Amino acid sequence: MALRSLLLKLAAAAFSFSVSATAYVQKESIFAFSATDTGFQLGGPGLAPEIRVAPNDLPGVKRVANDLAADFGRVLGVDGTTVVADWDSTVSHKNNSRPVIILGTVGQSSLIDSLVDKKRLDTSGIAKKWETFSYQVVQTPWEGRNAVFVIAGSDMRGTVFGAYDVAQRIGVSPWHYWADVPPTKRQYIWASNTVYSEGPPSVKYRGIFLNDESPGLTGWGRAKFRVSQYGSPFVTDFYKLIFDLVLRLKANYVWPAMWSSMFYLDDTRNGPTATEYGVFMGTSHHEPMARADKEQGRFLRGAWDWKSNKAGVQTFMREGVTRSVNWTTIYTLGMRGSGDAASPSLDSSTLEEVIRWQQSTLTQVLGKPLSDIPQAWVMYKEVPGYLQKGMKVSDEITLLWSDDNRGNIRRIPSSSENARPGGSGMYYHFDYVGDPRNYKWINTIQLQKTWEQMTLAYDSGIHNIWIANVGDLKGLELPTAHFLALAWDRESFRDVASTKQWLKAWSALQFGEAAAEETASIMTTYGKLTARMKYEDLSRTPFAFSTLNYDEAETNLQEWTDLLSRAQRVHDSLPANVQVSFWEVVLHPVMAGRGVFEIYTKTALGSQYANEHRTSANKLAREVQAAFAADAEITRRFHSLLNGKWNNIMAQTHIGYTNWQEPPSNSLPRLSWVTSSARNALMGVSTQGSTTSFPGTTRLTLPAMSPYMSPSDRRWLEVYTRDNGTFTYSITSNASFVSISNPNRTLSAPGGTSDVRCILAVDWKSAPTGYSVASLTVTNLNATGTAATVILPIENYKVPDDFKGHVEANGVVSIEVEHSAPSPATSSEYMVVPDYGRTLSGVKLPPKTVSQSPGQGSVLVYPFYTFSNASAASLTVYLSPSENANPNSPNRYSFSVDGGSVTTVQPVPLTDGSTQPAGWAEAVIQGAYVKKSNLGRLAAGRHELRVWLLEPTMVLTKLVVDVGGLKASLLGPPESAIVGY
Numbered sequence: 001m002a003l004r005s006l007l008l009k010l011a012a013a014a015f016s017f018s019v020s021a022t023a024y025v026q027k028e029s030i031f032a033f034s035a036t037d038t039g040f041q042l043g044g045p046g047l048a049p050e051i052r053v054a055p056n057d058l059p060g061v062k063r064v065a066n067d068l069a070a071d072f073g074r075v076l077g078v079d080g081t082t083v084v085a086d087w088d089s090t091v092s093h094k095n096n097s098r099p100v101i102i103l104g105t106v107g108q109s110s111l112i113d114s115l116v117d118k119k120r121l122d123t124s125g126i127a128k129k130w131e132t133f134s135y136q137v138v139q140t141p142w143e144g145r146n147a148v149f150v151i152a153g154s155d156m157r158g159t160v161f162g163a164y165d166v167a168q169r170i171g172v173s174p175w176h177y178w179a180d181v182p183p184t185k186r187q188y189i190w191a192s193n194t195v196y197s198e199g200p201p202s203v204k205y206r207g208i209f210l211n212d213e214s215p216g217l218t219g220w221g222r223a224k225f226r227v228s229q230y231g232s233p234f235v236t237d238f239y240k241l242i243f244d245l246v247l248r249l250k251a252n253y254v255w256p257a258m259w260s261s262m263f264y265l266d267d268t269r270n271g272p273t274a275t276e277y278g279v280f281m282g283t284s285h286h287e288p289m290a291r292a293d294k295e296q297g298r299f300l301r302g303a304w305d306w307k308s309n310k311a312g313v314q315t316f317m318r319e320g321v322t323r324s325v326n327w328t329t330i331y332t333l334g335m336r337g338s339g340d341a342a343s344p345s346l347d348s349s350t351l352e353e354v355i356r357w358q359q360s361t362l363t364q365v366l367g368k369p370l371s372d373i374p375q376a377w378v379m380y381k382e383v384p385g386y387l388q389k390g391m392k393v394s395d396e397i398t399l400l401w402s403d404d405n406r407g408n409i410r411r412i413p414s415s416s417e418n419a420r421p422g423g424s425g426m427y428y429h430f431d432y433v434g435d436p437r438n439y440k441w442i443n444t445i446q447l448q449k450t451w452e453q454m455t456l457a458y459d460s461g462i463h464n465i466w467i468a469n470v471g472d473l474k475g476l477e478l479p480t481a482h483f484l485a486l487a488w489d490r491e492s493f494r495d496v497a498s499t500k501q502w503l504k505a506w507s508a509l510q511f512g513e514a515a516a517e518e519t520a521s522i523m524t525t526y527g528k529l530t531a532r533m534k535y536e537d538l539s540r541t542p543f544a545f546s547t548l549n550y551d552e553a554e555t556n557l558q559e560w561t562d563l564l565s566r567a568q569r570v571h572d573s574l575p576a577n578v579q580v581s582f583w584e585v586v587l588h589p590v591m592a593g594r595g596v597f598e599i600y601t602k603t604a605l606g607s608q609y610a611n612e613h614r615t616s617a618n619k620l621a622r623e624v625q626a627a628f629a630a631d632a633e634i635t636r637r638f639h640s641l642l643n644g645k646w647n648n649i650m651a652q653t654h655i656g657y658t659n660w661q662e663p664p665s666n667s668l669p670r671l672s673w674v675t676s677s678a679r680n681a682l683m684g685v686s687t688q689g690s691t692t693s694f695p696g697t698t699r700l701t702l703p704a705m706s707p708y709m710s711p712s713d714r715r716w717l718e719v720y721t722r723d724n725g726t727f728t729y730s731i732t733s734n735a736s737f738v739s740i741s742n743p744n745r746t747l748s749a750p751g752g753t754s755d756v757r758c759i760l761a762v763d764w765k766s767a768p769t770g771y772s773v774a775s776l777t778v779t780n781l782n783a784t785g786t787a788a789t790v791i792l793p794i795e796n797y798k799v800p801d802d803f804k805g806h807v808e809a810n811g812v813v814s815i816e817v818e819h820s821a822p823s824p825a826t827s828s829e830y831m832v833v834p835d836y837g838r839t840l841s842g843v844k845l846p847p848k849t850v851s852q853s854p855g856q857g858s859v860l861v862y863p864f865y866t867f868s869n870a871s872a873a874s875l876t877v878y879l880s881p882s883e884n885a886n887p888n889s890p891n892r893y894s895f896s897v898d899g900g901s902v903t904t905v906q907p908v909p910l911t912d913g914s915t916q917p918a919g920w921a922e923a924v925i926q927g928a929y930v931k932k933s934n935l936g937r938l939a940a941g942r943h944e945l946r947v948w949l950l951e952p953t954m955v956l957t958k959l960v961v962d963v964g965g966l967k968a969s970l971l972g973p974p975e976s977a978i979v980g981y
């Protein structure tokens, strides 16, 4: 093979790039992969590059060179090699038979620096920047050498990120180990003659917190790694896998597992290994001075109490710093009480003293000025209260703000807080143990919400630290990848549609281009369904989703079922080696999540069926039992993947919560059964939306039908067996314009068809105008005289031809907020956040908007039409569970109807900063603040609702005007019909 001639065909015109959906995360790839491509050849059949690192470069660069060589091997089938040497020390490289990659750090690599000196390489664009890299083909770098490929970093991590960026673009996913994403096999790898560069990152320190790590991650680790003398499986072999992932995701910061682990002691190589890799280690919010909470029990003399045992606590803290002098560390400062709780004896002035002492100890022990020591004080739980009470904080400390443990940022910093040299950070949760309930089983994160909250954080000046609690990590691949991508490059997430675009690009990288679009759509829907309620919260009674109104519970379960078939279809279409990864990240959460929803939905429906004495209550109960068994089976399947690679993971209990803490084991909810009774009425009839049924009640009434019914709304009644036996029914209507499906059937139990749903239809052209009533008779043909009467109210009204907007049906006008009157009525400043929240989308002001005054500024306009004369109408406003992130300007909205007086509502009360506001638990559980205001009399006819969001820190998701027909539900009625736009 004429390698030499292949090597330098830099014919740019013939070069085709693989830019597609992946371009979004990848920006523009400079690599191409087919035999007919050209450029600088990095790999071919039997050909892999030599990766050359200068002897004087940093340890992390030498280490990553081996990873890059192995990654070329994963892709090409033949490993690259690594050489640590200057250019002149060998001769083998001088011929052009093998591609050479120069990997090095500006100012730290004799290879890079010599190319710069000779003006073969320009690093002025990256030099002295934080974690920045570029790569490119360099022509005639040394005498006799035609070209080399150069990856240059501005600092050690810059170089490491450059190497891993190349690895990802040639086909090795950051998730190669943690989500079993197979490498993309390639025969050829070419690089075009372009300079590619990334960095510096948007957020300086970006990372993850391994937490709530038992039983899943701990059980898995115990079976996999040599357990430390202290009993922890989180030894260096484990952390190497974590650091590999973190760095491939271009992050640099880790809080280690700490429930029963001591990072620096469980394996004495942990500290130096993190430093060698280039990862900053921290300790969690309540573990100051680089010492694990679990070290207190073993090594602290006396109590963890500054007031009564200052000397003991100081010795303990100083030892933590002394131990860490040679390691890359971000020091957690401050102090909380024992075991992640508020301290009874600390107040603001004591805390000021604690931090003063900690800072002087840091400078003393580390021999550096405070400005060179990264430090964070975490504004978690009660801690912001100290600050709010006027506590003074040193300027060098990063104020690490936090969310409410449910993904809602509690407070954004003021501009003066941001201006401090230490700046601001954010501690965010994708997993949590605590009030109101844990969520630590599988992924429940809506990426659109992460985007909304974290761009709020970024645009509020939170640039120094972002750290996410990722629980066991496994299961939270997607939110982790998304969070770190945002932290790396906030600019590429400017567009409000970026979440879906990123998700598609991410899916393409893991599962291939063909599956990308559908996978992104599936996981977007998954995020919406989990935003409605987390799994652990579903056991609350009564069941949150209405089994009675708006077909809410059954529609929700149907959405899960549809989603599962879509995910299964994509899975089955994938090549076998990609299926495992897809199963872990996509199909598993959809399948397992649907199962839990099935359990609770059918339990709730079953209870209603039992009240009606339906024999099918027993069928539902058996289906719940089967779903419960399937849940355990799904977990077992996870454990058996890849010959048990993931044994013991996903072991968290998740069914049968009764308080905030997880139950010891999964348990079935109480099921409802019916038994044979002597009642001779075999036929039962029930109507949608009603708890009364036949034979208890002989005259049943349906909710009204109207030509403006929500498109997803249908009217039905059901006929069913109430005991074992067989009967035939027939339904007749007294109105020719009302028809019904299944007008006659034979039902039987056990074994036959026991239940039939009959759906009504109205021929609106022949229905009388105005209000009328049709009557249907359901007769049991086997039992003379046994008949139920079902009344159907019909509201055949018509809006004026020129009306545009939402139209009342059944006494409500339900509005998805993105469907406002088009601009200019609605101000174009509002942004629609697609797929945000529980139903369709959210609407908000852009993050940097200043507060608006009540009834002024940008407005959302919703024309609507009612047919009812309401004496006591009301408006229900659904908002994101966002906190008052700006305490000087709490979340508020204003509204007016028909140009009348402006009402202003503050949905969330202010607090002193140490507690959650009243109503918080309910809001985070149901994924919304729901606020109702009375509107008084509202006559039938045209109306206009105007809504002003006064703060950029809130998201509006739904509006419901009740003119007398609103029924209880979790999500509110489905959207009303819209005419005209």
Ligand SMILES: *[C@@H]1O[C@H](CO)[C@@H](O)[C@H](O)[C@H]1NC(C)=O
Pocket: 322, 323, 324, 325, 326
């Ligand atoms: C830090 O590194 C220096 C130089 O290698 C060494 O002498 C010292 O013992 C190290 N300190 C600790 C606490 O490991």
Ligand SMILES: *[C@@H]1O[C@H](CO)[C@@H](O)[C@H](O)[C@H]1NC(C)=O
Pocket: 615, 674, 675, 676, 677, 722, 723, 724, 749, 750
């Ligand atoms: C119906 O018959 C089955 C089988 O004979 C019996 O197990 C069940 O209890 C009966 N159900 C009712 C509601 O009578």
Ligand SMILES: *[C@@H]1O[C@H](CO)[C@@H](O)[C@H](O)[C@H]1NC(C)=O
Pocket: 730, 743, 744
């Ligand atoms: C049953 O319904 C069909 C229409 O679906 C109708 O033709 C037939 O007459 C009905 N039979 C009885 C017994 O009502």
